[in-house]
Amino acid sequence: MSTQLSTPVNRQSVEALSHSKGEPAWLEALRAKGAELAETLEWPKPEKIRIDRWNLTALGNYKQEDAIASVDELPESVRELLGNASAGLLVQRNSSNILKQLSPELQAKGVIFTDLETAAREHSDLVEKHLFQAVAQDENKLIALHSALWNGGIFLYVPKNVEVELPLQALMYNDDSTATFAPHVLLIADNHSRVTYVDNVTTAYTEAGQPLAKQMVVEVFVKPGAHVRYATIHNMADNIIDLTIRRAVVENDARVEWIVGDLNDGHVLSDTQSILRGKGSSSDAKAITVGRNAQQMSLTTGAVHIGRSSESNMVTRAVMKDKATAIINGITKIEKGATKANGVQTEKVLMLSPKARGDANPILLIDEDDVKAGHAASVGQVNVEQVYYLMSRGITKKNAERLIIHGFLAPVVSEIPIEAVREQLQHLLERKLEG
Structure with missing residues (x-):
């Protein structure tokens, strides 16, 4: 049909x-x-x-x-x-x-x-x-x-x-x-x-x-x-x-x-x-992406707090190479009446090319006083000191950078609940990073 x-x-x-x-x-x-x-x-x-x-x-x-x-x-x-x-x-x-x-x-x-x-x-x-x-x-x-x-x-x-x-x-x-x-x-x-x-x-x-x-x-x-x-x-x-x-x-x-x-x-x-x-409701969100070639990506993770004593945590990791573009938004919204709410978010972008673009935008929208909210965002390149340290232990520069990238992505990869799916994700990461 x-x-x-x-x-x-x-x-x-x-x-x-x-x-x-x-x-x-x-x-x-x-x-x-x-x-x-x-x-x-x-x-x-x-x-x-x-x-x-x-x-x-x-x-x-x-x-x-x-x-x-x-x-x-x-x-x-x-x-x-x-x-x-x-x-x-x-x-x-x-x-x-x-x-x-x-x-x-x-x-x-x-x-x-x-x-x-x-x-x-x-x-x-x-x-x-x-x-x-x-x-x-x-x-x-x-x-x-x-x-x-x-x-x-x-x-x-x-x-x-x-x-x-x-x-x-x-x-x-x-x-x-x-x-x-x-x-x-x-x-x-x-x-x-x-x-x-x-x-x-x-x-x-x-x-x-x-x-x-x-x-x-x-x-x-x-x-x-x-x-x-x-x-x-x-x-x-x-x-x-x-x-x-x-x-x-x-x-x-x-x-x-x-x-x-x-x-x-x-x-x-x-x-x-x-x-x-609901009261006492909670959310934990972990997201990972790798951009390459001329990809354009809009990646948003959000939490809207309505219930009292609600909690949210958001973690995003992105690796950008070639001419790829990623706009990464983390949005925590705490509504009026959501007392004792707690919203935390972290967005980190690792740049592997001077022509790639990665924007990390943490956004807090808070309409209640008695709450906690925090955010962290960073966009940077592979840490040169970490590369030199690993090279001093006999690891090649390429493998040192590879280890650092995988460590950067590990907080999400390790959370996959099925071993075969986790291995698939690791394989896809290797393909995108090496391709």
Whole structure:
């Protein structure tokens, strides 16, 4: 099945696609509204980067892929990204899900782990209540378009008091640059539950593809007392523009942890935010990126404190080489009434080329007096004294610089919760740094 979805997207085309997939009426109406909103809203306007000059309308066509029976049918380059996925695994290829696995033990506990399109039909009340509630459909043109076009996607629901001990994994890959690639992740952790979720977003081309704008939106709802750990690695080819928005709504005494690896070769818009709505809620976000060639990247990490005694910590590490540009924003917003809140952020950029550009912008927006907030930001080159010290111990200059760079990135790399994924991230770092 192939349905044209090139811009301009209109109400009739998305309604027809939704109807052909047997989606519920409320979802068809939501998609139609998104198409209408996209006609009037503007693109996001991140600081110092004109993303409206990117090829944002290269949306491709919706293409239904055939299901597979096991991971053995996946391309080798994709299959090697998987670790032990015994708890659960979802795979999306281009516009649709092709593989679903969930252990019988977790099924018996009421855990739901399936593609979002299926969840919208089979768990309609739960999906309708949360979809586009963390991310507003009318926020900007990008979100509106995504609400009209999203496909495949991930749905994870963990019931009250259930602890999922092993990580659940998702693999989303594009091997056809003419296919729409717009996954949506909806994760709901009910009261006092606990879960670790890891996804890989990648390309698997045998040859270079045509330009494609990949849209991805992540919504995480962390109910009172719950704990969600969300790790993600994006590694897409240079013909892909990666547009990813992540939001978490965190309730009383709940916690969300983000581990983000943006290792794409093309332009990137990455925006990760925790909305600390509940009393005693907390967020920890760690992000890493390496820019090379003529990449342009807008990377934002944020925390909005609404609940009293809420806490946030944000750490970003970026390495820039060649002519790459990265604008890195850390935004801590403490609302009126969020007494005893504590927000800390650190952004560090390591420059490996005089032609590269890295801006670190810590931003504190505070509307309450009885709070704590702090920030640190630095942009610099590899420390010459550290290089000389290592060389005095018999290490070559090249290897000394390599060790320093890996030590600089270690605070994020070490947090990846699956060994195979952690090794993949290290491999990607080597490729980008050496390439």
